[in-house]
Amino acid sequence: MGYRTYLLRRAFYALIVLFVILSFNFALFRLMPGDPTSLIIDPRFTPEAKALLEKQFGLNDHPIVQYGKYLWSLLRFDLGRSFASQRPVRQELMERLPNTISLFLTSFVFMAGIGIAIGVFAAARRGSFTETFVTGAGLFTYAVPTFFFQLLLLMLFGYYIRIFPIHGTVSAPPPEGFWPQVLDRLHHLVLPAGSNVIIGFGSWALYTRNAMLEALSQDYIITARAKGLSQRAVLYRHALRSVLPPIVTLVFLSLPGLVTGAVITETIFSWHGVGRYLIDAVLKQDFPAAQGAFYLIAIAVIVSNFLADLVYGLVDPRIRVAGEQA
């Protein structure tokens, strides 16, 4: 099987997965208890007004018709209007997406970067006190429940020692000028991103450490040392380079986890992002909004899985070349 066939096949699977997720999404919200119109309809409205509204939103159509309309609009990225705010869901999501991306990209880059660096360090100094300490610390923070730790930080640095804002993405009203605004956003970013890094770095460090130790016990490491290479060259050029394929894959595979992890972090820090939008939508029985948010998350998951497949082929010569030969 050539690399191209392989990729086409992966892409086809991705589309099937997307279709299945969308169908579940559709069914899920219609099976939930509660009446969506109750949120916008005043109890004093006449039944006629209610019926009119249900007709406007297409809630009286046969579910199959609703399903057909639903798929067709999603294909055009038309996510409908939110029941709650009456604004187009796409527009609301697009406002929030940059906030989610900035929070999670920052968390992710530091989390993975620090974690991998610590993992390499721990593997190189196996058995030392520092190694025991950093891996222990990593395990500890990994085991602490996210929400508990974040609430603790919030209380400590937002309330007792007021050095960071306790909620929001920017100050209201935002400061004048470009740079003050950037700084203000960064200021708001410290606690949520920092807590993510502290919670998440451990699993990266442990994964990297174990992969590195495994690599360091291979015969080719003895070869590299026998060649008289420096400790540094052996560690980076030989050991780290050979564990790069699984690590890079892990990077891409964990991207969707970040999007979904957004739900907790964004709720706790009142972050104006997609995760919190989803929570609000679910609580308000806001079908289009929740479906839109889920659609976005589903696409993020599927695209990152696909990228992981693609990138693995690029960093691991054993896969890359097998493709070229076919």
Add this chain to the structure above:
Amino acid sequence: MPFFEVRDLTMYYQTLRGQVKAVDGVSFSLEKGKALGIAGESGCGKSSMALTLLRLLPNNGRILAGSIAMDGMSLLDMPEETFRKTIRWKRISMIFQGAMNALNPVHRIGNQIVEAILTHEDVSREEAVKRTHDLLNMVGISPKRFGDYPHEFSGGMKQRVVIAMALACNPDLVIADEPTTALDVIVQAQVLKAIEDLRSRLQLSMILITHDLSVIAQFCDDVAIMYAGKIVERGSAGDVYSRPLHPYTAGLVRAFPNIAAGRSIIRSIPGSPPNLVDPPAGCRFHPRCPLADDRCRAEEPVLTARSGGHAVACHKVDVLAGGRDIWQEQPQSA
């Protein structure tokens, strides 16, 4: 003074169960341009010795005593950094089991050779690449394959790449650790022939470590037989094979079929090698030896030279010197 001399080399691994006496008072020497074969069963300490010679021991491996000298230079007293830069690969290189995992799977084979050259010599990359092409040619691999990865080669070809890599810095001494294990016999013969040709062409000194006596017979001048961390017999290949003086050597030789001789029954040596954490007292071979008596169980024999540099560590040396076939007489039981 011999070109390469090892004296009383002792290296133990420190483990939770105690010290593993992997290399225990080993001595041998090697003249320039000669090949020495070191033979023994798996786990007798021969590979540990190879690693000790290049000072590549894992953290729990300690060199406790002895000396290694090359051209009169003491290699064990050298600071690690000096040893790494001036001795490893530059003067002593190693041929590993290439069929296994000796080459890094994520680097192009050419670059793995270039890397060795650039580490030790002050040449441009172009120069190193050119030399790598020559090296590949020399072992019969097309330089066009410079950019290929290890998984694109067969076991025999990987072994050739490993050989080319070992010769990259024109070393004085090459240690080959099981260079043909895991290859089928035909490829094995080709690889051995390649090593032998290069060795005579480049006047290399070589230490060949293997469990395969026939490989040593084929192209080593001298042979040392190792048992349980010690050298039990040493001498020219001809002497040791035709007139073994140690019961263990005699057993090993008997265990190999001789294609030229008539039909004979292949016999193995009963028992298995001892645990090196707690080796038997006295002669380490005594539990498996048909000649063992109280003295063998109590007193450790010393490697003693007899005629023509043939040395043996056995209290019963006169029995074998007298030409008795001690393994023939033994009823073979499990």
